[in-house]
Amino acid sequence: MKKNIFISTIPLLLLSTQLMAQTTLIENINGYTFIDKSLTQFSAISFTDDTIDKVYHLGEVVEVPNDALVIDGQGQTMLPGLIDAHGHVIGYGHSLLRVDLVNTTSELDAVNRTITYAKDNPSMSWVLGRGWNQVQWSNNSYPNAKSLDAAFPNKPVWLRRVDGHAGWANSKAMALAGITAASKAPTGGEIIKDKNGQPTGVFIDNAMALITASITQPTPIEDKIALKRAMHSLASLGLTSVHDAGIEQKDIALYKMLASEGNMTIRINGMLYLPSKNWQHQLEQGPYRTKDDMFAVNSVKIQADGALGSRGASLINDYSDHSGHKGLLLHDKKTLQHYIDFAMNAGFQVNTHAIGDNANKLILDLYQQAIKQSKSKALRHRIEHAQVLPLEDIPRFSSLNVIASMQATHATSDKNMAVTRLGEKRILGAYAWRKLLDSNAIIAAGSDFPVESPNPFFGLHASITRQDHKNLPVGGWYADQKMTRTEALRSFTIDAAYAGHQEKLIGSLEAGKKADFILLTDDLFTMPESQIWQSQVLQTWVAGKKVFSAIDVPSAK
Template identity: 60%
Template sequence: MIVNKVVKALITSGLFLSFTSYAQTSLISNVSGYSVNDGVLTPFSAIAFEGDKVLKLYGKDEPLPKKESIVYIDGEGQTMLPGLIDAHGHVLSYGLSLMRAQLRGAESESEAVKRVKLFRDAQPELNWVQGRGWNQVLWPSKSFPSAKSLDKIFPDTPVWLIRIDGHAGWANSAAMTLSNINAQTQSPEGGEIIRDASGQPTGVFIDKAMSLISQNIPSLTQTEQRAVLKLSMKELSKLGLTSVHDAGVGNDTLEAYLSLAKADEMPIRIYGMLDADDRHFSELMKQGPIRLPEHKLDIASVKISADGALGSRGAALIEDYSDQEGNNGLLLYPEGEMAKVMKLAMESGFQVNTHAIGDQANKLVLDNYQDLIKETNTGELRHRVEHAQVLRLEDIPRFAKLNVIASMQATHATSDKNMALDRLGSERIKGAYAWRRLLESGAVIAAGSDFPIESANPFFGLHASVTRQDQQNRPENGWYSSQSMTLTQALNSFTQGAAYAAHQESLIGQLKPGMKADFILVDQDIFAIPASELWQTQVNQTWIDGKRIY
């Protein structure tokens, strides 16, 4: 463990000294600027900043200062927004997804296999072939895939393909043989090995059963992790993201982040959630939160997973799935164990961010929060529910009452609309993806994407938030459109709301005097175009701390 030494070195090093008072003032004019400041949409036409801080916003008819000492930059009529914040993504996985077989959108099992073959043909040196993004709901059969289809192309090379939601994996026989998987292998608690009629594993592993395969894949070295993280952050900055809440940072990845921070090689801000499943978790709790002076890297929260995902029927429901009698999903912790992990994190000063998708998981998490927040006196830590996807209507007001944040991903609704009603039925769906109900109850929503499960492009999320439609404008008038957000609410959820969810609302998420000069310039005025075109917005420039990084 090198975490303590690295942190001390970072805090005492000169790399993180604030900008000096001698920094020159810059002024970008000729923009259509928008910021949701203290909940109110604030338009502006110019912004002045010095070093890493905003000095002033200028209204449309407000005269600009005429000083020779100011650096003037023509915004060329572009639209300026605060740097967008993704409150739930997976940075290492995103970087790896850029380097693995891409299965998102494959319309059949055979198409997915063909894509893996093309990837393998271009990467013949790989010992393991890995990929991500398959979704059997899009296939004609709607059935899970099997090892047999992979075995025809890959009889000897192990293959491991992660489902789009990250809660199921698809292996070939070579991978199962290397992992000693056979008919006698038992499913672990919180996971399931899918079997055929004769009891043989089919090649699909759900939730905690995934580790039966993944634990046999060689781990990345520190050098490899740093390279993947840098690639990932660089690509995310091109999408207009200036900050990301990384949902599930293990000890090895934490060390890689700290090494990058020490070398001043963090392109964007990272707010990390330590992975509760990491074998060093207890030791990391003893060390306490990490907050570096310039807030390029803050590690002040933990990520716990209560259940699986809806698409793989791993989300824990109170009643059975409407389309599969006898199955109500998976809780990933034995009774009482999750509360022990939560309590340890709370008592160690960490915000607790718990993945909960099904109504049973959400109720259990809120019940635990209700008891533990009172016991540990940690209401001010603003604990979170990650996804908060399927809620009982009576649980919705509990978020505001408990000061618990709903960390939600709008594109999940537009991706899940093809199967969610089948899974949940006409009554439970009323509390699913219920953004408007949560906002009207007083809850704070922090928006994200859950990349690489969904696209990391935040404009896809803004579009889904407002329209409740896919990019082909389906369904007409939106899917359960009564739960849509206004564009101001949606922008707020990707800026101030997400910043608040990381205790950073005094630093980022708004453009006003004293805040960090994190902003983006885009190619169209999102408040002047049809909502159906929001997803087409392109980022031209990304600035962090008053410096252009893209």
């Protein structure tokens, strides 16, 4: 009897499974994808649950699957879901909850924005913000604690520079941290002081920890709120996956929780930050991914130097506008080698932040030695930013199978100061996308949000035009380094997926891959290139589910 009951329930279980599987067909679309590295157009796509069944190429008869949900795409453009290969998700989420100082026009403008925020958020024990950039101010000078002190004599204020490599504190914040004229910066950091030796309130790179150690860290609940808000915002911009560049064990636990709850709006490929708490133990456990592939950790993030704007990037020779100053290495060579060796031997991809030519050369040297020792060339190690390169080092990316993880909007943001910092000769190896591509290197595109806007169409526009949103300079900044439209889209899709060891999962729309895609009104390949940055996402789908919609596309049946 029990045996008969068991047998009779099998067809019911199969039927139940079949009923749960939903097939969707979206037709009448202007689709673009990559097949065998070539750009291909298509007119319809069908998928069941989270997996693509078939892509119908131009002229191919569309077969409607039985009981499929059919959606009329109304001629809209479909692209593979865009991937940001270098962003900071939790930081971005918290930035949405703090003072936004991006594009402030002066120190006073930044102070006034901070005052407005503080009035709207009176319960905050610290006033925190990010986004100022003194290079965009007419005086081109670092800000001073005094301008904040007038408005905030009793409440501590800490405002990070746009690149995250410098911070601006008021006197109350410095007093809480015990900062005086006698305070010395740690290795890899700098305390900016005036002519009398008094701290001005600006702290560079590792010196920022002197202030941040006094700030109460966000609670897990606050981090969760920030993550959820960030992922929803990123999806609205057309991002279906992000490589989170520098997370800790607590963040991994939080992502796992969100995944178990079904609250991962987009895919996250996390890089474990070295050094962070118990990082060795985390690496010893090996790479990790959830069953639904919404979250994975198979790489580490190391920082070699600072940023160019704050003169923290490590250069071989002096800054052209600061004689006697070559920038900062955040770790000595021996420590960097230890981190790299440990991670490679544990089977993790190593992704190292390097901006200055000295930092890039050093990391390539260390990689070359470590890859040979660990036999890990297949892990596709990366240099994050790869911003200023000695010309002779450019071919080494391809020969070492090292990926250049670059952010196009850094070039258009930095163009006003990069030549001043580097001079006419070194700039030829900076933001050198064409030189890298011509040497057969792979470029994985990102934005480095919240340093830059996470909007991937800003990055596509910058890659293709080498211009800002005012279409300047005419013809493009060092225009010989432009990408084609196809190359730019590859860098935000299949090449970014390759950089995360996920090219068999996402990055293009093909049978067997995940149904991650976006719908747009404009056609990336026919619209005026000057307008690409203005592209608006109509819908974003991740794993076969619509996670963002600016409009409702009606079903055909």
